[in-house]
Amino acid sequence: MSAGRPNTQWEKTLAETFVLGFVAIFALLFFGIVVVTIRFAHSTSKDEHQKELQKKKMDIIDKHFITLVRIECPYCRTLYSSNVPECPNCGALTKKILYPKILD
Numbered sequence: 265m266s267a268g269r270p271n272t273q274w275e276k277t278l279a280e281t282f283v284l285g286f287v288a289i290f291a292l293l294f295f296g297i298v299v300v301t302i303r304f305a306h307s308t309s310k311d312e313h314q315k316e317l318q319k320k321k322m323d324i325i326d327k328h329f330i331t332l333v334r335i336e337c338p339y340c341r342t343l344y345s346s347n348v349p350e351c352p353n354c355g356a357l358t359k360k361i362l363y364p365k366i367l368d
């Protein structure tokens with residue numbers, strides 16, 4: 265009995281090692297898949313976030329551009345922002361007057 269005991273112990277250890285090895289391999293594989301999936305999801309969400317940010321940036325630039333652009337009134341030479349439909353000094357609808365003149 266004492267001669268067979270180390271052998272079974274060794275076999276048991278070997279079996280345990282194999283099982284542990286398999287479990288470790290599967291765990292590693294699973295972990296790898298999870299990491300890849302999370303990374304992929306994260307990168308796509310990051311892309312969407314970047315797109316959203318770019319859109320917001322463009323919106324801000326657009327708004328600032330509109331407020332930065334100055335229109336000169338052809339009647340009284342007053343400079344005012346393009347988001348105002350008419351000259352604040354004389355009330356002339358400069359936008360409607362300026363655009364056909366540019367096109368001609």
Ligand SMILES: [Zn+2]
Binds near residue numbers: 338
């Ligand atoms: Zn004016």
